[in-house]
Amino acid sequence: MKKKEEAPMLNTTLGYIEHEGKYLMLHRIKKKNDINKDKWIGIGGKMEPGETVLDCIKRECKEETGLDWHDPVLKGIITFNFKENEKDEVFSELMFLFTGTHFEGNLKPCDEGELVWVEKDQIDTLNLWKGDLLFLDLMQQDIPLWYMRLDYIGDELVYAELDGKSIRI
Numbered sequence: 001m002k003k004k005e006e007a008p009m010l011n012t013t014l015g016y017i018e019h020e021g022k023y024l025m026l027h028r029i030k031k032k033n034d035i036n037k038d039k040w041i042g043i044g045g046k047m048e049p050g051e052t053v054l055d056c057i058k059r060e061c062k063e064e065t066g067l068d069w070h071d072p073v074l075k076g077i078i079t080f081n082f083k084e085n086e087k088d089e090v091f092s093e094l095m096f097l098f099t100g101t102h103f104e105g106n107l108k109p110c111d112e113g114e115l116v117w118v119e120k121d122q123i124d125t126l127n128l129w130k131g132d133l134l135f136l137d138l139m140q141q142d143i144p145l146w147y148m149r150l151d152y153i154g155d156e157l158v159y160a161e162l163d164g165k166s167i168r169i
Helices: 053-065 120-125 130-140
Strands: 010-019 022-027 043-046 073-083 091-100 114-119 146-153 156-162
Touching (some): 022 120, 053 091, 073 130, 091 130, 114 120, 120 130, 130 146, 130 156
Parallel strands (some): 010 091
Antiparallel strands (some): 010 022, 010 043, 022 114, 073 091
């Protein structure tokens, strides 16, 4: 019996630069076939072979925003499990979540969407993934490094864990 090959887990970074009570966010409106189309997310992307998570978030920040981010701090490690529908196979992503305040440079246009400084108290009014609201809340509470699991079927968050314990969604 031939063993079925499993898709490797995608490794990514996501970051939220903080400045004057705001987070730099990306409104994803430009890419075609984008799972994040019309959503508001942080900056970041896929790790390249041989790259550390810290190198990745700094590179992605520079590529997407034009900014040099000097103090990204790892806040959480999140496993996303996605299915288009109940019968599909799971696609998994391991994401390293960063925040920080020290950067320099000037914002440049982003080819993935519109970069906007968003007031923290306005974030929950935006079109976000439901799980993003959970981890953004943890980030704002300044909780030390934590681990999260978020399971989606389509756009619906169906299960969430924090540090190995199920949480209410």
